[in-house]
Amino acid sequence: MPELNLVQAINQALAQEMERDERVVVLGEDVGLNGGVFRVTEGLQAKFGRERVVDTPLAESGIIGTSIGLAMAGMRPVPEIQFEGFLGPAYDQLVNHAARFRTRTRGAITIPMTVRVPVGGGIHAPELHSDSPEAIYSHSPGLKVLMPSTPYDAKGMLLAAIRDPDPCIFFEPKRVYRSFKEEVPEGDYEVPIGQAKVVSEGDDITVVTWGATVFQCLAAMDELPDDVSVELIDLRTIYPMDTDTITESVRKTGRCVVVHEAPRTAGMGAEIATVIQEACFLHLEAPVQRVTGFDTVMPYYKLELEYLPESPRIVQAVRECLAY
Amino acid sequence: MPKKTVYKATIEHIQILDEDGKLDASLAKNTLTDEEVAFLFEQMVIWRHLDEVAFKLQRSGRMGTYPQNKGQEAAALGSGFAAKKGTDFLVPCYRENAALFLHGLAPHMILLHWMGDERGNQIPDNVNCTPISIPIGTQMLHATGIAWAYKIRKEPRCVVTYFGDGATSEGDFHEAMNFASTLEVPCVFFCQNNQWAISVPREVQMASETVAQKALAYGMPGVQVDGNDMFAVFKATRDALDRARKGGGPTFIEAVTYRLADHTTADDAKRYRDVKEVEAWTKKDPIIRHRKFLESKGLWSDKKHAEVEAKAKKIVDEIIKTAEGIEKPSPADIFNFTFAEIPEQLRIQRDTMRTNSLGQDPSQTGLKPEHAHTR
Numbered sequence A: 001m002p003e004l005n006l007v008q009a010i011n012q013a014l015a016q017e018m019e020r021d022e023r024v025v026v027l028g029e030d031v032g033l034n035g036g037v038f039r040v041t042e043g044l045q046a047k048f049g050r051e052r053v054v055d056t057p058l059a060e061s062g063i064i065g066t067s068i069g070l071a072m073a074g075m076r077p078v079p080e081i082q083f084e085g086f087l088g089p090a091y092d093q094l095v096n097h098a099a100r101f102r103t104r105t106r107g108a109i110t111i112p113m114t115v116r117v118p119v120g121g122g123i124h125a126p127e128l129h130s131d132s133p134e135a136i137y138s139h140s141p142g143l144k145v146l147m148p149s150t151p152y153d154a155k156g157m158l159l160a161a162i163r164d165p166d167p168c169i170f171f172e173p174k175r176v177y178r179s180f181k182e183e184v185p186e187g188d189y190e191v192p193i194g195q196a197k198v199v200s201e202g203d204d205i206t207v208v209t210w211g212a213t214v215f216q217c218l219a220a221m222d223e224l225p226d227d228v229s230v231e232l233i234d235l236r237t238i239y240p241m242d243t244d245t246i247t248e249s250v251r252k253t254g255r256c257v258v259v260h261e262a263p264r265t266a267g268m269g270a271e272i273a274t275v276i277q278e279a280c281f282l283h284l285e286a287p288v289q290r291v292t293g294f295d296t297v298m299p300y301y302k303l304e305l306e307y308l309p310e311s312p313r314i315v316q317a318v319r320e321c322l323a324y
Numbered sequence B: 001m002p003k004k005t006v007y008k009a010t011i012e013h014i015q016i017l018d019e020d021g022k023l024d025a026s027l028a029k030n031t032l033t034d035e036e037v038a039f040l041f042e043q044m045v046i047w048r049h050l051d052e053v054a055f056k057l058q059r060s061g062r063m064g065t066y067p068q069n070k071g072q073e074a075a076a077l078g079s080g081f082a083a084k085k086g087t088d089f090l091v092p093c094y095r096e097n098a099a100l101f102l103h104g105l106a107p108h109m110i111l112l113h114w115m116g117d118e119r120g121n122q123i124p125d126n127v128n129c130t131p132i133s134i135p136i137g138t139q140m141l142h143a144t145g146i147a148w149a150y151k152i153r154k155e156p157r158c159v160v161t162y163f164g165d166g167a168t169s170e171g172d173f174h175e176a177m178n179f180a181s182t183l184e185v186p187c188v189f190f191c192q193n194n195q196w197a198i199s200v201p202r203e204v205q206m207a208s209e210t211v212a213q214k215a216l217a218y219g220m221p222g223v224q225v226d227g228n229d230m231f232a233v234f235k236a237t238r239d240a241l242d243r244a245r246k247g248g249g250p251t252f253i254e255a256v257t258y259r260l261a262d263h264t265t266a267d268d269a270k271r272y273r274d275v276k277e278v279e280a281w282t283k284k285d286p287i288i289r290h291r292k293f294l295e296s297k298g299l300w301s302d303k304k305h306a307e308v309e310a311k312a313k314k315i316v317d318e319i320i321k322t323a324e325g326i327e328k329p330s331p332a333d334i335f336n337f338t339f340a341e342i343p344e345q346l347r348i349q350r351d352t353m354r355t356n357s358l359g360q361d362p363s364q365t366g367l368k369p370e371h372a373h374t375r
């Protein structure tokens, strides 16, 4: 089986789905000839032509608004927003239209589109190129929010998202784009939306995370004593959340640490802690803990590693939670 | 009712100094004096050098992503020189560094910004500009608001805002144009049409033949100038500012120029644009024509050029030393500028950022005493 990095796996998924389904169109800033600023759409325009891989004007509201129209008219648009920080102009179209059309029309008009968005920090990028807005969109009913952390999951989840009848935001953690390769089947497969993955099984404590911080958590596990048995869960889909996998694990371990890059207040960690409290209260041995970004603007890169949840902070949280 | 034409318009293109350094003397009247051109040309050489060194700093890992200004210096300098330093206000994007320097911004601050340090945006009170703006096409609304305030307070001040060709596709651009023209605010919209928005050429970006004609839809005068010609840029900007200052409202200026470098250091323009196109525009480099002009006037020579280059090197070395000599900010700075007064919960996050993962009150039963210090 060929080994691919995250960029290559997503590229392959796009190419295969465009081949299989002629309704699929890719659109966005610089996605055509240039293959996207991260090269995720590299070679697609050469293969599928300028009608299906489209360099749009520089306008995020335009990209998402017209994708909604394309979807209404029976296409399967896969728009790209160049960086998560530039979702801003598209917010109105995403939240006030894409998310609402099914409800608004009682199912008469639906918006099957998959918005691809590079996300997160840790790559020394300028302002608005390092944020983590997944909670904002998870809090907007009608949108599915995905964030794979591995090439295998990325391909399978992207195929599932494009085939999903509802609008999906597919966040791609930049820090992982080229960080490693793994075996990715060449054939067609889906990783279902809404299914978390147990990365490693354990009995003492549950760690829940998603995106690039999966790897910070793995690094933290390496630093913990061998007799500490951690169950690491990669959420993969932020909304709809796989609460079963989380609560089953916490009923077993009685302890949980949630790790995310996004700010703490009203971040997904708050939601997860509440779900655990609702479903596992009598099983808890310690309060659920959060290792997160702070309630501040994401700092410029000189300080970004002070902000991001790196492994020392995670190790400490796990130790404290275990000691409780 | 018979058919009739209800609207008709043309767009003027102004060039005063051509690419061979030949000046149209009649158009050049009351624009720049020879001394001013010599001064501005020296600036051009210095800031071109800074730009090239900044590129190298990125390549050697001493700076993050950097967008080169190379080739667009005449547009920045001609327009920046037309605005009154200390009175007028600049609202930039990121390809007009030289204009900001003319208005007193310390050059190391631009480097500091691209070195991932917010202090590069901490504009001193005596410099009239906003910092570099990352979200494309958004800052022209701020410019409109600033100009509006000047109008409300009847201050004889104007704003010049800068943005690219690509930026004119964003909705905010159109909202700014409409606000500015309906409110008749003293704002000059200065579009640096450098032909590309990353990999997207102007003709893919828009179906209109000129960018300037977009102004007409908003009832705003629109003019196109050769953006590599400081005379034309200066004249158009000064005229626009004169009118704005007298209450005549906003103007749109399209400066036709070219991005001679990659979009940023993270880009590779060879993937999408023809080297022949770059070669053709290299011949129109503002450095070439302004030097030729000054030489024809006997105001420049190889010796003078060598002197200015040596001066540029010294100045730029100093700027880099300053930027790199600034110590890493304190991690507490992540928190300290979020609000005028830090809220209690944020203060706790700041003061325990390295020690607190628990976020729980240690007085809760169950917390083992050895961990109580973590608060």
Ligand SMILES: Cc1ncc(C[n+]2csc(CCOP(=O)(O)OP(=O)(O)O)c2C)c(N)n1
Binding pocket: A029, A058, A060, A082, A086, A089, B095, B134, B135, B136, B137, B163, B164, B165, B166, B167, B168, B192, B194, B196, B197, B198, B259, B263
């Ligand atoms: C709202 C927004 N969308 C996308 C980007 C990514 N981006 C940065 S520069 C750029 C192209 C800008 O082109 P133009 O306005 O012509 O300015 P130029 O870089 O050519 O000076 C893009 C798409 C951004 N910074 N902001």
Ligand SMILES: [Mg+2]
Binding pocket: B164, B165, B166, B192, B193, B194, B195, B196, B197, B198
């Ligand atoms: Mg441009």
